[in-house]
Amino acid sequence: MSDISVDDAPLAGYQERRLAELTAVVEARSSATGRTFSRKRPVLAAAGAACAIGIGVLAWPGSTPAAYAVTRQPSGLVTVKVTQHILDSGNAAALSRELRSLGVPAAVFAIPAGKMCPQPYARTAALPADVYQMPQGIYTVPGDLPEKDGGGWKMTINPGHFKPGQFLVWVLTKSGEYGMSSSGMAGPSVAGSRLVGMAPSTATYLADGRLIPCHPRPWPGPKDPGRGGDVLFANS
Amino acid sequence: MGDAEPTSADVGAIGHDPTALEMFYRRHVAEVTRFVARRVGDPHTVDDLTTEVFLAAIEAAGRYRAGRGSPRAWLLGIARNLVAAEWRRQAGELDKTQRAAGRRYLDGDDIARLEEQIDAERAARVLYASVAVLPRRLRGVIELVDLDGLPLSEAAAALGVREGTARVRLHRARRRLRAESESAPAEPTDTTFVRGLS
Numbered sequence: 065m066s067d068i069s070v071d072d073a074p075l076a077g078y079q080e081r082r083l084a085e086l087t088a089v090v091e092a093r094s095s096a097t098g099r100t101f102s103r104k105r106p107v108l109a110a111a112g113a114a115c116a117i118g119i120g121v122l123a124w125p126g127s128t129p130a131a132y133a134v135t136r137q138p139s140g141l142v143t144v145k146v147t148q149h150i151l152d153s154g155n156a157a158a159l160s161r162e163l164r165s166l167g168v169p170a171a172v173f174a175i176p177a178g179k180m181c182p183q184p185y186a187r188t189a190a191l192p193a194d195v196y197q198m199p200q201g202i203y204t205v206p207g208d209l210p211e212k213d214g215g216g217w218k219m220t221i222n223p224g225h226f227k228p229g230q231f232l233v234w235v236l237t238k239s240g241e242y243g244m245s246s247s248g249m250a251g252p253s254v255a256g257s258r259l260v261g262m263a264p265s266t267a268t269y270l271a272d273g274r275l276i277p278c279h280p281r282p283w284p285g286p287k288d289p290g291r292g293g294d295v296l297f298a299n300s
Numbered sequence: 301m302g303d304a305e306p307t308s309a310d311v312g313a314i315g316h317d318p319t320a321l322e323m324f325y326r327r328h329v330a331e332v333t334r335f336v337a338r339r340v341g342d343p344h345t346v347d348d349l350t351t352e353v354f355l356a357a358i359e360a361a362g363r364y365r366a367g368r369g370s371p372r373a374w375l376l377g378i379a380r381n382l383v384a385a386e387w388r389r390q391a392g393e394l395d396k397t398q399r400a401a402g403r404r405y406l407d408g409d410d411i412a413r414l415e416e417q418i419d420a421e422r423a424a425r426v427l428y429a430s431v432a433v434l435p436r437r438l439r440g441v442i443e444l445v446d447l448d449g450l451p452l453s454e455a456a457a458a459l460g461v462r463e464g465t466a467r468v469r470l471h472r473a474r475r476r477l478r479a480e481s482e483s484a485p486a487e488p489t490d491t492t493f494v495r496g497l498s
Contacts, residue, residue, distance in 0.1 A: 075329070078347065078410035083325050086354050087318045093358070094316040158322075 074161040077134070083158060134162045140224055141199060142168050145209060146236070147216040156236055167223045169231035171275055175293025177237050179280035186273035187299045189230055195270065198222065203232060206266045217266060233275070235267040237293035267294060311371050315361035325354060328375055333417055335376055335448060338424040339383045343414035349386060353379045369457020373450065377458035380440070431473070433480055438473035441466045446474075 075083065133145045144163065156174040163170040175181050194201045202225045206217040221232065280293065313320035329350070336349045356378050364374055424447055431439050431447075444455035445466075456466035 075326070076410065076413045078413070079329055082347075082351050082354075083322060083329075085351070086321060086325060086358065089355065090314070090316060090318050090321045090358060094318075 074165045077162055077165060080158050080162045080165075134159070134166060136166050139199065140222070142166050142221045142223060144219045144221065145216060146206075146219075147209075163221075168221050169223070169226050170221070170234060171231065172234045172236065173278045173293075173295065174236045175278065175280050175295070177293055178283065180283050180294050180296045181235075181278040181280050182296045183233075183271075183273075183275055183278075184298050186233070186271045186275050186297055188297050189227075189270045189272050191270055200225075202226060202270065203268065206234075206268065219268075227272075229272045231271060231275075233269040233271050233295055235269075235293055235295055237265045237267075265293075269295065269297070271297065273298065311364045311366075311374070312361050315358050321358065324357075324371070328372065329354075331372065332375060332379055333414075334421060335379050336383060337414075337418045337421040338447065339428060340386070341418055341422075341425060343411045343418060345386065346414055346418060347410075349379070349382055352382050356382065370454055373454035373457040376444070376448065376450065376454075377460070380444075380458060431477065434473055434476055438469050438476065441469045442473040442477070445470055 133143075135143050137143065142163070144159070146159070156172040160170060160172045163172070173181055192201070196203070196205050198204055198220055199222060201222065203221040204219055206219045209216040209218050219234075226232075278295075283294075310320060311324065314324045332353050333346065333350050336346050336353070340346050340349065353375065357375055360378070364371070368374070369377075427447055428443065431442055434442065440459050441452075441455055441461075444450045444458055445452055448455075450458065452466055452470065453463050455470075456463045459466065461469075
């Protein structure tokens, strides 16, 4: 587990929740005094879609409760629900620590649209055929939570099915440009697709090797406004 | 996060900068929890008080001055005041129901983790009970130095007194406790305590 550590020793779940509460207090204070920790809402909710590495554009209504929840079921499966707060606060490190405190080898990175996080010592691993199937797989593709409950994402992870040295890299992008392809699939805006607005996105990778702290940088080459946040692995 | 001691600016920022708060919290939360658990045996109350210590620090961050003591001494000074207020509140049985209703949810794992820390500090709580025979002014410095392990300078800062004053009080407190133990019937915990202070 130490190989994927990108911050200090993990806190217990209740300590993480307390930190989230204290952070919310400080954010409220800074807002009240006009300091710059503003929140930005996505302006469009799009239908979910997934590809081989698990990139999706997800439904996201504007007003949501500020929280995330990680729960371990008696079966050992871990369920993660991410709501607006994680994206807005950029506090992905707290979610990483809570996952690791429950035995999930995972690192969560909040990466702005158009930026990438170089990981020269980590490589994507081959996905088993049933990777997204539960309970025999490793993790599910992040799926939409009901809008009536505030929206967001839900994902189930099976910590016992990672091979030694493997870990999950979960990328959260607060807001990026997204388009609709000629076939009607929603996804990151690319040449030939019709821009339909802005939405958060997420990507999951099964990887191995060693992670370093994420310092997002612009993607090399021509500017591509439709490109979401992503990780650049050694074998990307 | 490095090991360098935060500056006044770092501590001052916790009132408005979430990143500064997180660094500060991660650096000090274990010590504050232990500090509270040495004085309180209920997991919910330990959790409440630890939270209140950081809330009070957020509120008071702009008034922190490095010249008056390290961030740790400043924070434990806050913790000491809040624990004392909690004791007064419990003694007066004030708003007990209201506090219970407002508590955050702690699940079984949370409580187990807190109880581990509370158990680890059980011996210290016995020692705290032992120093209750001392006058309040003498008790404060011996608690912070001999039981919490603060250097004398930091204990003085936490108590808001000069280091020389703290040194005199510490010396008097140890002498009084030694005299108390010699005049009292021998008990294992008292004997251990007095040896530890010699």
